[in-house]
Amino acid sequence: MYGRKTPSTYRSTPSVYSHYTGKSSTNLRSTKSVRSLRVPWYQKPILHDAYFLDLQRGSLLTACFSVFVALFTFGESIFDLYCLGMAAPGSVHYGYYVISFQFVYVGSAPVRNMLIVFALFSWLGSLAVLVTGVLLIVALRKEYEKKIVPWLYAFGIFISFRFFAFLFGAIVNDMIFAYNIIMTLAWILFCAVGAYGWLLVYSLYLELSDLTKLEDLAHLRMGTMASLNASLAGSRPTTPHSTVSTMPASQI
Incomplete structure (x- = not known):
């Protein structure tokens, strides 16, 4: 009629807003699906080889x-x-000693106590690393x-703790003695080698x-398919064409 749009004309021009929102929602869903498939950075192998060795042999050497x-x-x-016990301030010793305790720190009491704490916790940490290191060798094999x-x-905790321990010792101890210099260079x-080795083992673990x-997903899929085939075979109906007739031919 006059002055009114026909239904065909009204429906032939889709709304720009509806077209835009439909496109944006599709992109949003695809973006969410892509983001859900992304693996976090800490779950990706950091190293793929050990330069001269493969990842497994490098991890075994690290163990x-x-x-x-x-x-x-x-x-x-x-x-x-x-040494810290023998060179305690105010202590008097008699007799002959093989080594001299001049390289031992005898200054401030809080600093000396910190050195004792570092040595004590390093001893406890070495026991933990020794046990887990043996288990690691068995696990890698x-x-x-x-x-x-x-x-x-x-x-990881041990090597981080030892980094701060040797750094503290290098600051407070006198670097004119051979023992302090050797221990600083050794640590x-x-x-450095321990941090790199930890990255190797962590990459192999991932x-x-x-x-x-x-493997678990493959076993699960195989088990699901086997159970599905068994259920389909058990629930399949028998037809006259699939059964074998035992009736004599003269009676048919």
Whole structure:
């Protein structure tokens, strides 16, 4: 009629707003799906090889290195506690001693107490790293990724603690004595190699975890398909064409 739009004309011009919102909602859903598939950065393998060795052999060498560092720290901590006890301010000793305690810090009491605390906790940490290092060697040989986790926590905390411990000792101790210089240089090397080795083992742990998830998913899919086939075979109806007739031919 006159002055009124026909239904065909009214529906032939879609709304710009509806077209825009539909497109934006589609993009929003696709963006959310892409974001949901992204793996966090800490769950991605940081290293893929160990330069001259593969990731597994590099991790095995790191495990042996951690056991060596644990034994070294065990002996060093006991020696430091012994020296700090023997060179306590005001203590008097008689007799002949093989070593001189001039390299031991005898200044401020709070600083000396901090050195004792660092040595004591280093001794305890070395025991934890020693036990978890042996477990790590066994786990790497049999590829048990769950047994790698204790070493990751123990060695990560230990190497971070030892970094601050040797840095504090390098600041307060006199660097004119050979023992202090050797220990400082040794722990610079130990911390650098230990941090790199920790990254190797962590990367291998992530790869083994991903492989385990894929294997579990494959087993789950195979089990689901097997149960589905069994249920379909059990619920399939029998037809006259599928059954074998035992009736004699003369009676048919």
